Amino acid sequence: MQHFLTVKDRSKEELMDIIKLAVDFKANPAKYSQALAGKSIATIYEKPSLRTRVSFDVGIAKLGGHAVYMDQQNGALGKRESVKDFALNLSCWVDGIVARVFDHNTLLELAEFGSVPVVNSLCDLYHPCQAMADYQTLYEARGNSLEGASIAYIGDGNNVTHSLMLAGAILGVKVVVITPVGYSPDAHLVLEAQKLAAENGGEIILSHNVDDAKGVEAVYNDTWISMGDTKSLEEIKKIFEPYQTNVELMVKLGAKYFMHCQPVYRGIEATDEVVDGEDSLLMQQAENRMHAQNAVLMTLLTK
Numbered sequence: 001m002q003h004f005l006t007v008k009d010r011s012k013e014e015l016m017d018i019i020k021l022a023v024d025f026k027a028n029p030a031k032y033s034q035a036l037a038g039k040s041i042a043t044i045y046e047k048p049s050l051r052t053r054v055s056f057d058v059g060i061a062k063l064g065g066h067a068v069y070m071d072q073q074n075g076a077l078g079k080r081e082s083v084k085d086f087a088l089n090l091s092c093w094v095d096g097i098v099a100r101v102f103d104h105n106t107l108l109e110l111a112e113f114g115s116v117p118v119v120n121s122l123c124d125l126y127h128p129c130q131a132m133a134d135y136q137t138l139y140e141a142r143g144n145s146l147e148g149a150s151i152a153y154i155g156d157g158n159n160v161t162h163s164l165m166l167a168g169a170i171l172g173v174k175v176v177v178i179t180p181v182g183y184s185p186d187a188h189l190v191l192e193a194q195k196l197a198a199e200n201g202g203e204i205i206l207s208h209n210v211d212d213a214k215g216v217e218a219v220y221n222d223t224w225i226s227m228g229d230t231k232s233l234e235e236i237k238k239i240f241e242p243y244q245t246n247v248e249l250m251v252k253l254g255a256k257y258f259m260h261c262q263p264v265y266r267g268i269e270a271t272d273e274v275v276d277g278e279d280s281l282l283m284q285q286a287e288n289r290m291h292a293q294n295a296v297l298m299t300l301l302t303k
């Protein structure tokens with residue numbers, strides 16, 4: 001049985017197959033309308049969500065399946081009963097589990113004790129479904145190719161950074177990660193990404209200087225304060241201000257596309273001009289969440 005907890009255990013071919021299936025599902029949804037017929041999937045949320053919650057729910061319905069939404073009261077894993085019992089019970093009824101959790105170990109436990117595929121819909125370390133939608137978006141924007149693609153992640157080194165970096169490395173993309181000092185991505189994951197990049201023709205570059213992103217095709221942001229972070233916005237703003245994405249920065253870097261996983265804090269990490277600009281890919285990324293996730297679900301549950 002396969003899970004989708006991170007992208008790093010997948011090959012370039014497997015990730016490309018997911019992107020291509022997502023593109024085909026987007027173009028021909030009727031072809032897949034019964035792909036998950038008779039299947040039920042529990043979607044668990046320990047943290048808030050707009051895009052993930054709605055895109056999984058609607059996406060599963062478009063595949064003929066049934067999503068069971070478990071909110072923060074009923075989806076609070078390990079509180080009313082252990083994660084192990086949660087996984088054992090859910091496996092009696094559902095064909096898959098999608099979970100957004102605080103701690104990656106919770107996903108590992110769900111996968112260990114449950115008997116159905118588990119999909120990570122965000123944890124402290126990764127956001128793999130986001131990365132698949134992001135690279136589907138870049139693939140489409142570049143005329144259905146990732147050959148020679150380059151992207152700069154600018155901001156806080158976090159779960160989104162890790163998945164963007166790892167998936168980019170496997171897909172052969174050049175990923176430049178620019179963060180303030182003290183906010184770099186996890187050092188072990190950077191090493192893993194650099195190894196994967198060397199094997200797959202990608203490149204992972206780390207820097208604290210935005211000038212090192214010159215020449216990239218796309219600039220990518222996430223929020224400077226992730227769910228569960230405790231620093232105040234005022235404190236964060238002081239540290240991150242030189243890293244704001246605005247028109248001046250886009251011009252200086254020569255970057256065409258602006259990407260953001262959302263929610264976006266307008267005027268904080270990025271200005272309205274770039275968020276609403278002609279080459280902003282935000283809504284395409286949001287739409288592709290559903291297509292990419294459906295491709296992941298079909299890969300896990302029907303192959």
Ligand code: CP
Binds near residue numbers: 050051
């Ligand atoms: N990008 C993303 O995961 O959005 P939500 O937190 O709204 O699901």
Ligand code: NVA
Binds near residue numbers: 122226
């Ligand atoms: N890094 C952010 C991503 C939100 C989609 C968080 O974890 O809150």
